[in-house]
Amino acid sequence: MSRQQHFGWFLARGFGPHGWGHPYLDWNYRWTSPELYQDSVRTLEQAGFDLLIIEDAPSLGSPTTIDLRVRQAFGGPKLDPLLLAPYLFAATQHLGIAPTVNPAAYLPYTAARQFATLQHLSGHRLALNVVTDTGSARHFSAAPQLGHDAAYDRAEEWLGGVRDLWRSWPEEALIADPARGRYADGSRLAHTQHRGEYFDFDGPLNAIPFTDGEPVVVSPGGSGRGLGFAGANSDVQLALAPMNEASVRAYRARIRDAAIAAGRQPEDVTVLFAIQPVLVSSAEEADRLVAASHSPSDEKLAVIAEKQSSDLETDLTALDLDAPLDITVFGDHVSHGSIRRLVGDHGPDAPLRTILAGHARLGRLADGTGWVGTAGELADRIEEYGTWGNDGVLLWGDLHPVTVHRTLDELVPILRRRGILRSEYAGSLRANLRPF
Numbered sequence: 001m002s003r004q005q006h007f008g009w010f011l012a013r014g015f016g017p018h019g020w021g022h023p024y025l026d027w028n029y030r031w032t033s034p035e036l037y038q039d040s041v042r043t044l045e046q047a048g049f050d051l052l053i054i055e056d057a058p059s060l061g062s063p064t065t066i067d068l069r070v071r072q073a074f075g076g077p078k079l080d081p082l083l084l085a086p087y088l089f090a091a092t093q094h095l096g097i098a099p100t101v102n103p104a105a106y107l108p109y110t111a112a113r114q115f116a117t118l119q120h121l122s123g124h125r126l127a128l129n130v131v132t133d134t135g136s137a138r139h140f141s142a143a144p145q146l147g148h149d150a151a152y153d154r155a156e157e158w159l160g161g162v163r164d165l166w167r168s169w170p171e172e173a174l175i176a177d178p179a180r181g182r183y184a185d186g187s188r189l190a191h192t193q194h195r196g197e198y199f200d201f202d203g204p205l206n207a208i209p210f211t212d213g214e215p216v217v218v219s220p221g222g223s224g225r226g227l228g229f230a231g232a233n234s235d236v237q238l239a240l241a242p243m244n245e246a247s248v249r250a251y252r253a254r255i256r257d258a259a260i261a262a263g264r265q266p267e268d269v270t271v272l273f274a275i276q277p278v279l280v281s282s283a284e285e286a287d288r289l290v291a292a293s294h295s296p297s298d299e300k301l302a303v304i305a306e307k308q309s310s311d312l313e314t315d316l317t318a319l320d321l322d323a324p325l326d327i328t329v330f331g332d333h334v335s336h337g338s339i340r341r342l343v344g345d346h347g348p349d350a351p352l353r354t355i356l357a358g359h360a361r362l363g364r365l366a367d368g369t370g371w372v373g374t375a376g377e378l379a380d381r382i383e384e385y386g387t388w389g390n391d392g393v394l395l396w397g398d399l400h401p402v403t404v405h406r407t408l409d410e411l412v413p414i415l416r417r418r419g420i421l422r423s424e425y426a427g428s429l430r431a432n433l434r435p436f
């Protein structure tokens with residue numbers, strides 16, 4: 001029997017215009033109405049997934065480049081995933097839901113109370129994808145934007161405060177015994193008082209204790225500071241890394257070391273590696289798709305240029321495809337890492353066409369060069385990850401029912417037959433995430 005693993009789904013473009021730019025817009029779902037997402041989460045639960053993570057960024061980005069983000073809906077608009085969560089809980093019984101939250105956007109007391117409410121309403125299935133995006137700072141206060149590490153420091157203080165508030169109600173404070181005529185014992189509540197670098201507030205929280213543990217904390221940061229945050233605070237880490245044995249083992253070792261350094265157990269953090277498969281019905285079709293990707297059409301390059309323009313907040317669509325990319329177009333607002341990711345191994349004389357074509361290029365699942373293949377080939381890869389001690393994977397895409405079915409219809413039966421995917425759920429998300 002193969003090793004059982006955890007499965008998550010990452011709604012990568014957030015609670016935004018689903019289907020835009022794809023023919024499946026003609027399915028006539030409205031992206032602002034809950035049915036689109038409810039359909040999909042029912043399918044994820046039927047499939048045996050542990051949780052859905054919903055990407056978010058509260059901001060449309062810098063005022064001068066907003067049009068780049070919204071004109072093809074690559075970076076916005078987005079509605080708040082925290083408020084979508086109750087609709088998804090109502091449509092499911094077991095699936096965990098992880099809206100993305102930014103500590104800049106919620107005072108700790110508000111956060112602790114809202115998340116406690118959702119944890120109770122959902123039967124203890126709430127998770128929080130805690131991110132440290134600093135670009136949205138101007139929407140929340142006039143204070144100067146924090147640097148990378150300081151944003152993690154603030155997130156740590158915020159989460160510690162939220163957890164103190166949750167814990168301000170010990171289990172024995174809730175009596176709820178009609179025979180004694182007592183609902184609660186206020187003398188047992190902790191008089192939380194937080195005076196920190198970023199937040200000051202008092203407790204106790206106006207809530208009740210959890211019966212099946214606190215909301216699950218998810219984190220995606222991959223820098224040294226990000227991994228340190230995960231080791232000290234997270235129940236689930238979303239990992240982006242090359243999927244070969246050495247890199248998967250190394251990433252897991254860093255997270256496990258960070259957990260030990262923070263006084264936790266290495267298995268306290270479940271690591272889910274993000275993957276983005278393109279599933280087709282036969283090996284021949286996969287070969288054809290990969291071969292075609294080596295000579296992309298101008299239309300395909302234009303879509304890639306639009307996406308990159310949105311991500312990098314720099315208009316690449318107006319540039320000459322056949323001239324070398326002049327990197328001064330990026331000004332100071334784009335990080336060197338992001339430019340490197342765009343340009344790859346190409347030299348300074350490489351035309352933009354060549355650079356974008358590199359992003360169009362696909363590879364085969366079967367030989368480990370990419371993500372195009374059959375459901376059986378993907379199952380083989382996932383099974384192999386299990387032999388490296390892997391906890392699970394995070395499938396990356398939108399959450400349109402068309403995408404979910406296209407990805408899972410053949411894959412789920414194969415994974416289940418091999419014993420890689422669960423057939424039954426435990427009582428809470430925390431229980432479902434326990435190591436197999």
Ligand SMILES: Cc1cc2nc3c(=O)[nH]c(=O)nc-3n(C[C@H](O)[C@H](O)[C@H](O)COP(=O)(O)O)c2cc1C
Nearest residue numbers: 055056100131132133220221222223226238240274
């Ligand atoms: C799988 C995954 C999901 C992410 N989701 C979000 C998100 O929803 N919102 C966000 O602002 N950043 C998101 N990020 C970005 C991270 O929060 C973080 O900003 C980025 O990884 C850089 O942090 P680092 O320097 O610690 O690696 C995500 C990253 C990954 C790999």
